[in-house]
Amino acid sequence: MTAAEAAVGSIGGALITALRRFPGREALVCGPERLTYAQVADTVARLRRAMEEAGLRPGDTVAQITRNRPAQWLVTAACYLAGFRSACLPLQGLPAAVLRDRLAAAAPALVVVDASRAAEIAGWGALGEEVVWVSDGELEGWRELGRMAGEQPPCGLGDPAPPSAVVRLGYTSGTTTGTAKAVLLSSGALCSVALMNLAQADWPAAPRVLCAEPVAGGFGSMVVPTLVRGGTFVMLETFTADGFLAAAAAHRPNVLLMMPPALRSVLAHPGADRVDWSTVDLMIYSGATLAPAEIDRAHALFGQVLCGIFGQVECPKTIALLAPHDHVSGVAGRGSSLGLPYAGMTVQIQDRSGAPCPAGEAGELCVKGPAVMDGYQGRHDADQPFRDGWLRTGDVCRMDEHGYLHYLNRLENVLDGQDGGTA
Template sequence: MSEQSAARSVYESGTIGDMIVTLLDRYPDRIAFIDGERRFTYAETRDAISRAIQQLRALGLKRGDTVVQLSGNRPEVFFVTAAIYLLGLRSVTLQAMGGIEDHAYILGHAETRLMLADSAYAERTRALRGRLPSIPHWYLHDAGGELPGFWEEAARFAPAPLPSEAGAEDVIRLAYTGGTTGRPKGVMLPGRAVMTQTLLLMAGRAWSDGVRLLCPTPISHGAGATLIPVLWRGGTVILQKGFDPDRFLDAMEEHGANATFLVPTMVYKLLDHPRTRRTDFSRMETLMYGAAPMSPARIREGLEVFGPVLQQGYGQTEAPSAILTLSRQDHLDADERILSSAGKPYPGIAVQLLDESDRPVPQGEVGEICVRGPLVMAGYLKQPELTAEVLRNGWLHTGDMAYQDARGFFFIVDRKKDMVISGGFNVYPKQVEDVLTTHPAVSAAAVIGVPHPTWGEAVKAVIVCRPGRSASAEELTRYVKERLGSVPAPKSVDFVEGLPLTVLGKPDKKALRAPYWEGRSRAVS
């Protein structure tokens, strides 16, 4: 038996579906979900999943068929996803802020059988139906106009015991990448990857019994991985549709939330909000952040404001959520350099830094983060050549560049494609951004390379200032030069009200670079 087969066999005796069935029967009378004025107990959640299963079967969906959802945060997204996992269908969740071209491409590429949307996206759904008439089933969660209501039809079924029919290697999730380097890629995640992700998050994050998770980030994407760990502990998920600092603080106080998952831009907004420092965070036990790197300066500020509750997670779509973690204890390390780290591997995941020939690099040198284990995807849908390249020699090649220190902490320097090559020197934007955000006037920073006739690329900084603060371009350039030298120092600085963000809440560097590189090609792809 190969090493990979041996690792996978651990998970073949139980599936994510088995886990869902078990947890729903443990706390039938507890509240599982809060959605505004709506409450769902664990028993009501189980019954809703049962009705969804029966509705999917009534529509003729069979193992391996694809169901696509387009929705904001609502419990029904989880109900349908759980039903998909139990039946061995394939779940696709569209990024709500994505464009219609990407949405149409994904629906066709995934060979969708059912499209199910929130009523807020009814217009987009009707437009997509006009483009893709071959898809047989189009529904809204709530009936609206000519589109039928999924739950209205599902209500005719009496709750029944939940089946668990998917195997460990059945692809139960197609997670499409953001499309920042071309067409979105369909990452095939089998049941063993979803199960591994769940177990690693349970083992590697700080959950208390009865945890109360405040969730403004989309459960259709990264935050969705936290739901089963929370429910396994008998906890409650408090859903919000989008992030607003005042609404977040109101809900935290009203519901006694003691855990949350935010992306760095949300943390920055919370830290910059005047009400935050008047708020009591003593109940908060864990503030998880991820999806993009967070500035060490702002991490230190977060520790002062929120307390010793910060925990970072690093992963990618192809190995979701659980590659590296910087624990709450790590955030309190006497060596503050650790705050620049992405942490250490989750238990059971092999992580190495490899060079371009897939050989391990010496300690302290930069290499590509490569991952092996049952968390890793099965491949890209309909892209065997790309799959073979990314999974060559048994390792998932993430495209993230990092070095490892003597204590085993990984320090990500940047994405390969974001590296700036200026005058033959490699400049890693994250290192420049980390310095810029230590300046008292800077709230957020993005660093990109722009064309230069002599150097090939020049370093440009795009800055968001803190409320009531300002700095000059010359001051910030000098600030970086004093700390990193002349090559990484910005040669130009733009000041903006806010950074453009991808649909996953990351700074959109492709959008920042686009005006400068139109009609040109970059050396770093």
């Protein structure tokens, strides 16, 4: 292990510290379900032991095809501690054949399936007989997740997997096709994502987070920052604007997390103005920039608390950050930029040969730093998106004279002649 690798913490270690520090506080909320830090620690410890007793070893994959509930995140947390690879696949939205192929490609040792689709998925025959099948509800002939954990005696969380351990398989776009790539994310990379976001987004001291998005996706990386601060993470099993507004009124959050489509549906909802948003200190969005009219509407509703974060599955939410004051700076075009690169990450715009582009010139966005993935699962070195240590994002951007990044296009669109960029 190099000195740089030794300096990176593990996501499991960060989680253990948080759970031990605030045992009596409320950690996770979803509808009527409410879990304290102590209850989270106990359940995660039991799940880890149950999976180890089922025969799983570090490096094995645990696939989940389940709803957005605390149990889903608890299984993922157990993977982070044990060094298993957590792979969350969507319960709905993919054709059955595509979901079956992705499940087979993940090669899981254990699969947790929503009870509503358990029989269908188990009947695909996509996996070997040695795979452990678990349902998140009571089904005859199935191991049930809650009982599986409950059968274990009280136990400690144990030692976390090292920073170098790959503990997550994230999936790139290709939501209705089989072209998605499985991204290998290490425990150290995920810890870096958590701590860099805590350090650079202006989180309140005791966050009460309301998240509109599934924790199986990119915003799941915001659970550990919430817990590190001793906060509460409120999740919705299914997002609707009505449900989000009701949760906001009930929980009085001071941090909101959502992608632009969810944000737009909230901004347009006739009931949004009847909710008291005065507790909101930070509203983090990700996935796309906002139009000036959307920024104005969000400011009128929440106050000047917008924070845009940009990343990729290959470098989750840690490439650039557009701070609240940048949304109101008055500098032309700044509010529609991606923001400044994260401190701790190195960002460069490169031409086709890999040489850095001068300010204002379009090129491919390339990134180095501790939050970058290890690579794509099952791909040869020649098929990995790295050049001289740089992650090639495939995004065409330019960096202005003040260091702000501006998104232009995808590289494949430029090469296909769909844009006039010079990448």
